[in-house]
Amino acid sequence: MNLSMLKSDTKNLNSFIAAGSALIFIGFIDIILSSFFSTNITAFLPNKISYLTPLLFGLFGLYLIRIEFSGNKLLDKVNTNFNSSNFNALLTLLVIFALIKYVPPLLNWFVFDANFAGNTKEDCTSGGACWVFVKVWLNRFVYGLYPDTEQWRINTAFLTLFLLVGASFFVPQKFKKYIIIFLLFVYPIIGLKLISGGDFGLKYVETGAWGGLSLTFIVSAFALILCFPIGTILALGRRSKLPAIRYTSIGFIELWRGVPLITVLFMSAVMFPMFLPDGTYVDKLIRVLIAITLFEAAYMAEVVRGGLQALPKGQYEAAKSLGMGYWKMHFLIILPQALKLVIPGIANTFLALVKDTPLIFVVGLLELAGMVNLAKTNPKWLGMAMEGYVFAGLVFWVICYVMSRYSQNLEKKLKTER
Amino acid sequence: MSKIIELKNVNKWFDKFQALKDINLEVNQQERIVICGPSGSGKSTLIRCINRLEEHQDGQIVVDGKEISENTKDLEKIRAEVGMVFQQFNLFPHLSILDNCTLAPIWVKKMPKKDAEALAMKNLERVQIADQAKKFPGQLSGGQQQRSALARALCMEPKIMLFDEPTSALDPEMIKEVLDAMVDLAKAGMTMIVVTHEMGFAKEVADNMIFMDQGQIVEKAKTKDFFENPKSDRTKLFLSQIL
Numbered sequence: 001m002n003l004s005m006l007k008s009d010t011k012n013l014n015s016f017i018a019a020g021s022a023l024i025f026i027g028f029i030d031i032i033l034s035s036f037f038s039t040n041i042t043a044f045l046p047n048k049i050s051y052l053t054p055l056l057f058g059l060f061g062l063y064l065i066r067i068e069f070s071g072n073k074l075l076d077k078v079n080t081n082f083n084s085s086n087f088n089a090l091l092t093l094l095v096i097f098a099l100i101k102y103v104p105p106l107l108n109w110f111v112f113d114a115n116f117a118g119n120t121k122e123d124c125t126s127g128g129a130c131w132v133f134v135k136v137w138l139n140r141f142v143y144g145l146y147p148d149t150e151q152w153r154i155n156t157a158f159l160t161l162f163l164l165v166g167a168s169f170f171v172p173q174k175f176k177k178y179i180i181i182f183l184l185f186v187y188p189i190i191g192l193k194l195i196s197g198g199d200f201g202l203k204y205v206e207t208g209a210w211g212g213l214s215l216t217f218i219v220s221a222f223a224l225i226l227c228f229p230i231g232t233i234l235a236l237g238r239r240s241k242l243p244a245i246r247y248t249s250i251g252f253i254e255l256w257r258g259v260p261l262i263t264v265l266f267m268s269a270v271m272f273p274m275f276l277p278d279g280t281y282v283d284k285l286i287r288v289l290i291a292i293t294l295f296e297a298a299y300m301a302e303v304v305r306g307g308l309q310a311l312p313k314g315q316y317e318a319a320k321s322l323g324m325g326y327w328k329m330h331f332l333i334i335l336p337q338a339l340k341l342v343i344p345g346i347a348n349t350f351l352a353l354v355k356d357t358p359l360i361f362v363v364g365l366l367e368l369a370g371m372v373n374l375a376k377t378n379p380k381w382l383g384m385a386m387e388g389y390v391f392a393g394l395v396f397w398v399i400c401y402v403m404s405r406y407s408q409n410l411e412k413k414l415k416t417e418r
Numbered sequence: 419m420s421k422i423i424e425l426k427n428v429n430k431w432f433d434k435f436q437a438l439k440d441i442n443l444e445v446n447q448q449e450r451i452v453i454c455g456p457s458g459s460g461k462s463t464l465i466r467c468i469n470r471l472e473e474h475q476d477g478q479i480v481v482d483g484k485e486i487s488e489n490t491k492d493l494e495k496i497r498a499e500v501g502m503v504f505q506q507f508n509l510f511p512h513l514s515i516l517d518n519c520t521l522a523p524i525w526v527k528k529m530p531k532k533d534a535e536a537l538a539m540k541n542l543e544r545v546q547i548a549d550q551a552k553k554f555p556g557q558l559s560g561g562q563q564q565r566s567a568l569a570r571a572l573c574m575e576p577k578i579m580l581f582d583e584p585t586s587a588l589d590p591e592m593i594k595e596v597l598d599a600m601v602d603l604a605k606a607g608m609t610m611i612v613v614t615h616e617m618g619f620a621k622e623v624a625d626n627m628i629f630m631d632q633g634q635i636v637e638k639a640k641t642k643d644f645f646e647n648p649k650s651d652r653t654k655l656f657l658s659q660i661l
Contacts, residue, residue: 317471318508318567322522322574323498332521337512416512416554 016064017075023061027093028100030054035101055093062089121381133384134391137375141391144211144371150203154214157191184225192218207285208364213395216367219289220354226293227353228346231300232339236330238305249301256298262359264291269363288360296353303345307338340414347407351400368392422447422578422609423468428477430463430633437463438474439633445578450610452620452641455630456656461613464630465580468611469500482577498526501571505583507563509555515542515566516551519573527574534573541569545599561592565599572603579603581612617661621645629653 026041031054034040042050062083065075082092113128116135124130134141143151164187168179195218198204210218237249256264268291269284276282311334319329339346358369366374372388375381423445430438437460445451453461466472467479470486470493479486481496510518519538523529529537542548545565555563564584571579581600585593597619604610604623614620620627620641627644629637629652637644637653645661648654 312506312508314504314506314508315510318502318504318510320471321469321497321500321502321504322570323494323526324522325494328525332525333510337510340512414512416556 013067016067017072020061020064023057023064025061027054027057027061030057031097031100036104054097055090058093058097059086059089062093121384129387129390130384131387133375133381133387137371137381137388140212140375141368141371142213144215144366145209146205146211146214147203147209150197150205153194153197153202157194158214158217161187161191188222188225207283210285211366212371213368215360215365216354216357216399219285219292219357219360219367222289223292223296223353224350226289227296227300227349230293230297232304232335234297234301235304235308238301239308253298253301256295257302259295261292261295261356262362264295265359265362267291284363285365288363288365292353292356292360296349296356299349299352300346303342303349304338306345307340307342308334310341311338340411343407343411343414347404350407351403354399354403355396368395420447421445422482423611424478424480425468426478426480428464428467428474428479430460430467430472430474430476437633438467441477441635443628443635443638445609445611447577448607448609449625450604450608450623451612451626451628452624453611453613453628453630454615454617454620454656454660455636459630460633461630462582463633465502465582465611465613468578468580469497469502471502494526498522498574499577501574501576501579503564503568503571503579503581503584505586507555507560507567507587509563509567509570511555514552514554515547515558515569518555518566519570522570523573537575538569538573541572542566544572544602545569546595559592560588561595564588564592564596568596568599568603578609578611581610581614583613583615585614585616615660617645629656631656 030041034051034054040050040053042053044050045053063086066079066083066089067075068079069076083089109128111128113126115124115126115128115130115132117123118132119136121130121133123132139148139151143154146154161183164179164183168176168183171179193199194202195210196205196207234249234253237245238253240246240249265288268287272287273282315333315337316329319333324332357367360367361370361373369389369392372385372392376383376385376388421444423443425441425443428438428441429436441464443464453464455461463472467474468481468486473488482499484492484496486493486496509515510521513521516535516538519541520531520534523534523537524531539548539551542551545568547562547565547569550558550562550566555566558566564587568584584600585596588596593616597616600610600612600619601623610623612619612624624641627637627639627641628635629644629648629650631652637648637650639649644653645657648657
């Protein structure tokens, strides 16, 4: 068939637009009918063909309205962006049809058919998501098995942390330094002591009872803060001129990069205590923190090394010619530039770290995903895996998205070259 | 006048390639020396050896009474006394021009911040760039950057200034502003060793000229003699090609 006779010219422009739009409209009606009312305008045709009819209607309609420089702004926009060729028209239709077909059921499950009221599994009757499960278990998801009466300690610890971090953004430059030093070196000890207790009249809570989202935060925060300086030192070590330091760094980095995290965690829990002399005991959580920190530090080292290598030799020479020694040169000139260059890589490693924390289940520590795992096996709540994991996934996504946005802002803020 | 730099039989190899061959050179205080020669002749390597950005393998280099070798403990102190200006400026792009100038005085010389800033502004004034002090290097033209780099080196109050082809990376229009700043510095009595192809500048400020080829000093002479009456054929050839 010669389709060129179906090409419009300025005279019959409007009739082409009308016909095309009508066809597209029929296509949409067809897909909506078949998605929601299990009927079909072309039901008299064989099943397989009738399944494709909305696409055919739509494609032909789009073909008819594909008019260059029609003068109608909206139409021109549609044509250049969604309808520039038959293939693009097909992709556009497929995406729109898929959205029509699959988004409403998803929304139904999430919101409209979901159950929010009630306290037991039996209250979930409507067929949608059973958010009652998340509601009932929320406390456990956040605090793990931490005793209810002591949860104010976790709240206080995190609230102080947020207040301090917030304050560091608003106080004058002079005090900022002290707040950051306090945050990095003093706060972690106070925070951990507050949560673990044992002194000052606080009841001791063993780390096995810690869990949920708060444990996710604790593990991530510690590993993030510690792996960064260690990784930087390793990166410098790997570029050192002294063979002993260089080969130690290389060996360390390659060793940790060569093993899966889950193995490292398992070793830290099972093998490590065997090497300790009798009677000494290192807490499970501490061992896990050290393991994750060293593991991520090895990755961080390679990210930072990438930044170091990207700097021109002239920067080193200029620093040296001004009389700076190794440490001054690196801390004042090289690292500020190198780290700025690799912010995307650092953010990458940090995000991976946060998402690696669920692996601590192998040593019996249950952070958010671990608690979900535990809750779904509760006999009263069987079959709630979907809700639990969707919830955990959303929480992780929010955390990671915030971090990623922050890294992008930081990049913009520190940009001085143009 | 007392000598401040002395090189005796200095040899340097890059792997098997000999970059410097038996270099002997003495520089007195307040003396201005211009080194010229074809590319690859070892001019840059020579002055980079003086503050040990390159290591020499053989011979003796004495700067301000201290020998430079791998055993030098206070290499940083010597470097602090020897200012250097690079072909590619090498300003620190993450710092403002003012911070570029104050960083080393504050951290290396332990100068109070206020004094360092006053000194920096004085030197920026001297190279006529004080109004750009708050800007970042990336916002300045090549000539402005090179003058800032000169000011940065001057802020360490060096006894000797080394210039490694300071105008080679600049547009012709900007060369003059940098050379003017250097002439100014020479008139103030700074000891200078300059690697450059700017023969006009050399004629104006140099006390002595050095011509290098293939890692050797081919000719060293008073500036006037060097241009009017060069002794070696190689020098004559070189001068005929660039003048």
